[in-house]
Amino acid sequence: MLTGLSVVFICGIIMGKIFKTIKLPPLMGMIIAGVIIGPHALNLIDPELISISADLRQLALVIILTRAGLTLEFDDLKIIGRPALMMCFVPACFEILGTIIIAPRIFGISTIEAAVLGSVLAAVSPAVVVPWMIRIIEEGYGQARKVPQLILAGAAADDVFVIVMFTSFTAICAGGGASASSFIQVPVSIILGIAAGGAVGYVITKFFTNFEMRDAIKVVILLSISFGFVFIEDAIENIIPFSGLLAIMSTGMAIMHFNKDLAKMFSGKYNELWVGAEIFLFVLVGAEVEVSYALKAGIGAIMLLVFALMFRMAGVFTCTIKTAFTKKERLFSMLAYTPKATVQAAIGAVPLSMGLQCGQLVLTVAVLAILITAPLGAAAIEHSYKRLLQKD
Numbered sequence: 036m037l038t039g040l041s042v043v044f045i046c047g048i049i050m051g052k053i054f055k056t057i058k059l060p061p062l063m064g065m066i067i068a069g070v071i072i073g074p075h076a077l078n079l080i081d082p083e084l085i086s087i088s089a090d091l092r093q094l095a096l097v098i099i100l101t102r103a104g105l106t107l108e109f110d111d112l113k114i115i116g117r118p119a120l121m122m123c124f125v126p127a128c129f130e131i132l133g134t135i136i137i138a139p140r141i142f143g144i145s146t147i148e149a150a151v152l153g154s155v156l157a158a159v160s161p162a163v164v165v166p167w168m169i170r171i172i173e174e175g176y177g178q179a180r181k182v183p184q185l186i187l188a189g190a191a192a193d194d195v196f197v198i199v200m201f202t203s204f205t206a207i208c209a210g211g212g213a214s215a216s217s218f219i220q221v222p223v224s225i226i227l228g229i230a231a232g233g234a235v236g237y238v239i240t241k242f243f244t245n246f247e248m249r250d251a252i253k254v255v256i257l258l259s260i261s262f263g264f265v266f267i268e269d270a271i272e273n274i275i276p277f278s279g280l281l282a283i284m285s286t287g288m289a290i291m292h293f294n295k296d297l298a299k300m301f302s303g304k305y306n307e308l309w310v311g312a313e314i315f316l317f318v319l320v321g322a323e324v325e326v327s328y329a330l331k332a333g334i335g336a337i338m339l340l341v342f343a344l345m346f347r348m349a350g351v352f353t354c355t356i357k358t359a360f361t362k363k364e365r366l367f368s369m370l371a372y373t374p375k376a377t378v379q380a381a382i383g384a385v386p387l388s389m390g391l392q393c394g395q396l397v398l399t400v401a402v403l404a405i406l407i408t409a410p411l412g413a414a415a416i417e418h419s420y421k422r423l424l425q426k427d
Contacts, residue, residue, distance in 0.1 A: 039081030046072050046079075047314035060417055062163065062317045063410035066376075069321020080322055088319040092377060095316035096162060097261045098308050100280055103165045103187050104232075104287020105302045106172055111184045118354045122189025123225070124196045126350035126372055127157040131200065133346025134339065141335045147208050148393035151386055154201035155401050156343050158378035161190045161280075162316050163409055164371060166309070167416045177424035182364050186371050194378055195228075195278045196221050201382060208391055220276035228264075228278030229285045235260060236289020243297055253297075254304045260286065316377070320405065323380045328399040329406055336400045340407060344373055367416075367423040374412030375404045 046068040054064030072079040084091075112119055134153030135146055144152070168183040168190075177183050199221045239260065243253055261283045268279030291298040329336075348369040355365045383401030387394030 036081050036083050039079075039084035042072060042079050043069075043084070043318045044311070044314055047318040051314070060410055060413035062313070062413050065314060065317035066321035066324070066405070066409060069318040070324050070326060071321075072318075073322030073324070075322075075325040075327070085322065088322065089381065091315050092162075092319055092380070093265065095309075095312035096280065096377065097258070097265065097283055098305055098312045099162060099165045099316075100191055100284045101257065101261060101287045102169055102302060102305045102309065103161070103191070104284040104289075105291050105298045105305065106169050107184060107187055107284075107288050107291065109288065109292050111181045112188055115181050115185050115188065118358055119185055119188040121354040122185060122351070122372075123192035124221075125354050126159075126189075126347050127193055127197050127200070129350030129353070130157040130343050130347040133343050137339055137342045141339055142396060144393050144396065147204065148391070148396075150204045151201070151208050151391065151393060152397050152400060153343070154197055154204050155379060155383055155386075155397055156340070156375065156404055157200075157347070158194050158197040158375065159190055159372055160374045160376040160378065160409060160412075161194065162320075162377045163374035163413050164190050164416075166313070167371070167413065167420075171420050171424065174426070176420055176426050177364065177367070178427045179425060180359055180364060182360070182368060182424055183371075186368060189372070191280050191284050192225055192278075195224055195281060197378065198382070199224070199276075201385075205386060205389060205391065208386075208393070209389055224276035224278040225281055227276070228281030231264070231277070232282035232285030232287075233289045235282070236286040237293060239286075240290050240293040240297060244294060250300055250304065254301065254308075257286075257301065320376050320380045320409075324402050324405055326402075326406075328395075329403045331399055336403050337407075339400060340404055344408070347373060363423040367419055370412070370415040370419055373415070374409050376409040379405050 047065045050064030050068035051061035052064075054067075055061045071077055074080065074082070074085055131150060131153035134156060135149045138144055138149035138152055139146060164186060168187045171177060171183040172187075239257065264279035264282040264286075266279075268277050268282075271277055287298070287301070290301060351369045351372050352365055355368060360368070379401040383398050384394075386397045391397075
């Protein structure tokens, strides 16, 4: 296990530095490092580490979503208003619809199979998007109309919506059907997650204000609470819909709202934690990728990805209609909402494990989506934000 950890860190750092040197996103190098040393290539990662890779990736997501919450302010979301709410589901709906239209014509699959495929593709990757939006906010770009805050607000809720849709579509495809209650879970899980996170954020802010303790202890407590939200989501998933990830983000937002100095301290500590978590996340995402699946996909899968992303970008554009956004800000928003990685790595193999006829195709396209959109989306953000967003 320890040897596997050292291999992940060393290879991730080296490949990240190499890609940064040649002016490409470091995460691209980390993903490729994972592909190379993963079980489908050189197999240098300990199998025990691979067996808990999902938990380690979730740990990294907890850290980055807490950072996102500590960066967002309620007043900013009030300024954004309607577009922030629409970004939670409209782009994903457009991408699922585009896949339903295009996929049957390319692959000859049924409409419901296309819906399953679309729901796997439709999730944006918070692991790619959130760190960049935090950096852009800290550098002061796009703050007049809160462009990066708009993208941050939608990223986590987008995943909740897509995963619920994926669960419903796979149930229908497997012959079990989906009830109306499964679709009601989307708003309920979002509302409960935000409410729980806001309440807990208020309580722990008051606690940390009234009781002196080391900053490191405060970080441990906040991390433990975040892990608790994930545990609660898993424990009650068949009883009450609840989004642990949104609860984590809204906890950070509540801390930012009630005590900005405390939020600044947490943000600094979480920045340091993210240095190691980022390497874990992207190397282990790469380790899940089996390139042979992507090679089997052919030109048809690439065509599908292009069309699906065009529909997604149209959905983002729709969200910004009747706003004060400039053409450049709209273009940046459309580019920034395209990367895919973590959700596709997590659920891409589920239809195949369920024995669905479209399972192999879904996994192949999911792998290709990670390999293409994660690095290209990150590169698009990195090389466009200074050109498309105004620095205040």
